Amino acid sequence: MEEKLLHFSLGPVQDFVAQARKTRDFWAGSFILSYLSGKAILEILNNKGWLVMPQVEVQRDNPDDLLAALQRVEQGESIINGPVVPTLPNRFMAKVPAGFDPRLCVEAVEKSWRKIAGAVWQNYLSAVADYGRDTSQIWKRQVNNFWEIAWVIGEDSALLDYRKNWRSRVLPMEPGDKCSLMGNLQELSGFIRSKEREKQDAFWSALREKVCGHELEEGERLSAVALIKRLFSLVAQEAIGWSVIKEAQRYPSTAYLAAVNWLSRVIKTCPEEARQYAARTSRLPKAQHQEDPDRFQSLQDALQQQPVAREFASLNGDCFFDACLANPNLWRDNKGCAGVEEELRRELREKLRSLVKKTGEAPTPFYALLLMDGDLMGALLRRHNREKVSSALNSFSSKVPEAVRRHEGVLVYAGGDDVLAMVPLETAIPLALTLREIYEASFHHAQVPAEQATISGALIYAHYNTPVSYTHL
Incomplete structure (x- = not known):
């Protein structure tokens, strides 16, 4: 069967994940992004394609938990304790049949996103939308135009970067007062605070009462995208097929x-x-x-x-x-x-x-954000067999959750060569060193020289009062 190589990317990562107030927003953004990427991957597998990178197909001996859960839900199974760690990267390569249309992946992502958004709207927004001005139109505009999806066909691993550099995506104008978290998007009430403060407050008071106050802080006025992240855990059972509410409740401040x-x-x-x-x-x-x-x-x-x-x-x-x-x-x-x-x-x-x-001491007001990313991945893929590289990355990412847990950390994302975790001050550097050792050992096992497979990391030490979004910018 004739095959072609598909490169696929889903974004914007920074705008979606990093703009957060609560640590739970941080996790929700990472999880939704990984989940949507998984829906695109599943579309490829269902059409007789296979992943080149990352190697996470469900039929392998060590399947990715998130991708396996997606397949089980698609087959009509009920899931009691579904995965809560986002493990699938927003960018992947896959071999697909010559006649495969990549727009099927795009449609899978958009359909799944609309289902999540629809659950939030139906359960929480629909009852209070009349308190706002054009709230439904604001919602639809932001939900329908947020994602930036790019794909190319070809053997050169740099093709996707060339495609993304076109910058062909043009966003609609966002008028009015802006979201407390995502400052480029309009807040949902549609009112101008300097002129219609009471009406704006009435809208958000009604929504706060609807969702129970602790989900939406006093003074927060959010866009559709930010609100979907905030309320995702409350609708996950309906929207994706399993509950994540316990994980959301367990996320520490x-x-x-x-x-x-x-x-x-x-x-x-x-x-x-x-x-x-x-x-x-x-x-x-x-x-x-x-x-x-x-x-x-x-x-x-x-x-x-x-x-x-x-x-x-x-x-x-x-x-x-x-x-x-x-x-x-x-x-x-x-x-x-x-x-x-x-x-x-x-x-x-x-x-x-x-x-x-x-x-004998006071608690430190600081914690650390650890970001790690494999070096020169494109060069590594050109020098070595793609399956070996992908196998090494799969091995690495599968060991990250336990390493983070041993160091008292909270894993936000682990997929491919990327890691994002929040860690107490005292264990941040030991965790970074441990993850580097695991990364090198994973590539050594795949017979890739350690000097060619390196990983870089950044530790950002932040005061607990610093908004999460500022630490990741």
């Missing part, structure tokens, strides 16, 4: 991530004081049961020895920083009323200082 190692020391050093602190902190709105300590091995081990401190380890990450306790705006309820008396916050600050004194 940046404040909690920064404090993880300190929390472990507090639990081991003074568990009773930690329990008492949690009991008093329970009077703060939005303080209890906000974080999942079981996501981190050090906290699991500490709580196994000192279970009385579990409530302490589940507190909102802001509860562990004096500056946050001193800020009354963080503890207001969604109606804007004062949540607690100043006296309680003063008492909690004193108790927090006592914990700091007993452990």
